[in-house]
Amino acid sequence: MVSGKYRGPLPAYKIGSLYYLNAKQAGELYGGQIYWYPVSGRVQMALRGRAIQMVVGSGFAKISDKAVKMDAPVILRGAQAYIPLSFFLGDDFSAWSGRDTIFNAATRFLSVDGRSSVGPVRWFSYGDYTRLVVEISKGTGYRSSMRGARGREVVFPLGVIESSEKASIDDGILSYYQLRQNLKAATLSVKIAKPEIHWRIKELGNPRRLVIDLYSGKAPDTAQPPLAPAASAAAAPVAAVKTDQARRRIVIDAGHGGKDPGAEGRRGTKEKDINLMAAQELARLLREEEAFDVFMTRTDDTFVPLSDRSKMANDFGADLFISLHCNASIKWRENGFEVYFLSENASDPEAARLAEFENSVLRLEGKSAQDEQAAMILQELSKTENINAASQLAALIARGVGRRVDFSNRGVKQAAFYVLRGTHAPAVLFEMAFLTNKQDEARLESKKFRRKIIDGLYAGILDYAKRQAWMAESR
Numbered sequence: 062m063v064s065g066k067y068r069g070p071l072p073a074y075k076i077g078s079l080y081y082l083n084a085k086q087a088g089e090l091y092g093g094q095i096y097w098y099p100v101s102g103r104v105q106m107a108l109r110g111r112a113i114q115m116v117v118g119s120g121f122a123k124i125s126d127k128a129v130k131m132d133a134p135v136i137l138r139g140a141q142a143y144i145p146l147s148f149f150l151g152d153d154f155s156a157w158s159g160r161d162t163i164f165n166a167a168t169r170f171l172s173v174d175g176r177s178s179v180g181p182v183r184w185f186s187y188g189d190y191t192r193l194v195v196e197i198s199k200g201t202g203y204r205s206s207m208r209g210a211r212g213r214e215v216v217f218p219l220g221v222i223e224s225s226e227k228a229s230i231d232d233g234i235l236s237y238y239q240l241r242q243n244l245k246a247a248t249l250s251v252k253i254a255k256p257e258i259h260w261r262i263k264e265l266g267n268p269r270r271l272v273i274d275l276y277s278g279k280a281p282d283t284a285q286p287p288l289a290p291a292a293s294a295a296a297a298p299v300a301a302v303k304t305d306q307a308r309r310r311i312v313i314d315a316g317h318g319g320k321d322p323g324a325e326g327r328r329g330t331k332e333k334d335i336n337l338m339a340a341q342e343l344a345r346l347l348r349e350e351e352a353f354d355v356f357m358t359r360t361d362d363t364f365v366p367l368s369d370r371s372k373m374a375n376d377f378g379a380d381l382f383i384s385l386h387c388n389a390s391i392k393w394r395e396n397g398f399e400v401y402f403l404s405e406n407a408s409d410p411e412a413a414r415l416a417e418f419e420n421s422v423l424r425l426e427g428k429s430a431q432d433e434q435a436a437m438i439l440q441e442l443s444k445t446e447n448i449n450a451a452s453q454l455a456a457l458i459a460r461g462v463g464r465r466v467d468f469s470n471r472g473v474k475q476a477a478f479y480v481l482r483g484t485h486a487p488a489v490l491f492e493m494a495f496l497t498n499k500q501d502e503a504r505l506e507s508k509k510f511r512r513k514i515i516d517g518l519y520a521g522i523l524d525y526a527k528r529q530a531w532m533a534e535s536r
């Protein structure tokens with residue numbers, strides 16, 4: 062995975078516990094030029110005029126003029142030079158290439174990401190305002206200014222972005238935003254829908270980020286007047302926190318765990334691990350909202366029976382229940398995400414099979430779906446209401462995710478998922494992608510890509526909360 066995009070399999074040698082990459086192919090990953098001199102055994106990797114020198118049989122690499130010790134010498138295989146993979150993971154190479162390389166030996170997942178000081182940008186529509194969030198590294202300054210009646214610009218001097226981005230939002234407040242690299246700065250351009258949009262910038266930490274709120278109508282007290290250039294790197298005062306007695310309770314359920322690994326990817330990625338990471342990422346986003354209290358059915362790799370999950374949600378007084386899963390299919394080409402809500406009748410045979418798979422953990426618990434079915438036949442009068450709400454939530458999640466990712470939206474489906482059935486709240490089950498698809502497996506393992514999925518899921522929940530009037534007015 063390079064810069065959040067799937068590149069496909071990369072051949073490697075494994076000798077003992079060490080992996081080796083073909084020098085030429087490795088160079089391509091980093092956008093560098095490789096010069097290979099078979100007679101002398103010299104390898105040179107050049108990037109933006111700077112070079113790394115290596116020699117077959119030697120365990121040292123020369124970066125500029127510094128000798129860096131590698132875990133093992135460069136080897137020769139089939140007249141090609143192979144470099145120990147651990148060299149690319151080290152700080153010296155990272156500083157030289159300007160990229161961070163991560164390798165998971167258990168799943169043989171390799172990701173290369175540019176080191177950037179500005180971005181990515183995330184966006185969320187709250188109805189009466191729209192929020193843009195830009196991550197910025199420590200030490201990066203910014204200044205904002207207006208550009209005509211409907212334009213705003215935030216310039217980050219000496220800022221470096223990993224990739225340019227542009228998105229059309231068109232929600233009546235924000236038309237589009239664009240993040241681009243200039244010679245000595247990164248620039249975020251914002252086009253608002255009408256001149257009377259107010260905006261407010263604040264800075265938050267951990268990770269450090271700039272939050273730009275664009276308000277239609279009157280902004281809260283702390284907002285800057287329209288068209289006023291906000292020119293300081295200091296954080297604007299944050300609006301006073303309203304004590305809201307009606308905080309809504311959201312339960313996030315990371316599917317599987319412990320002795321139940323869930324689906325398994327072709328490289329061995331385990332569904333339970335991906336579900337947990339995604340659940341934690343979603344919980345973090347939701348906890349930033351004053352409107353929500355968040356509860357997770359598991360926060361580590363433990364086994365939690367399905368009935369306990371719904372019981373926990375009910376004890377917590379859940380207003381929403383979101384169960385996170387990864388899909389699997391015997392057809393390796395199947396890919397993309399889908400959102401499920403409960404129905405006794407599956408929307409199609411595939412959905413029925415999936416529910417059967419997700420319910421199969423009941424056997425590990427010494428129960429059968431039929432026994433349980435008898436015990437809980439529609440005790441809930443509110444059931445229909447919950448199912449209607451869940452179908453609405455599912456549609457909003459599918460839309461939120463679909464607008465942020467470039468992979469297949471398989472839409473909203475229905476099936477009899479046990480974990481949804483016992484929960485006395487609108488409940489959806491989100492299948493993030495297919496672990497059985499090579500490309501999806503890499504996506505799920507990539508923090509960068511997972512974040513897009515989670516952003517979309519979060520946006521769907523916000524849309525739902527907005528429609529239920531759960532969110533406070535302008536905060």
Ligand SMILES: [Zn+2]
Pocket residue numbers: 316317323324332385386387419
């Ligand atoms: Zn699952």
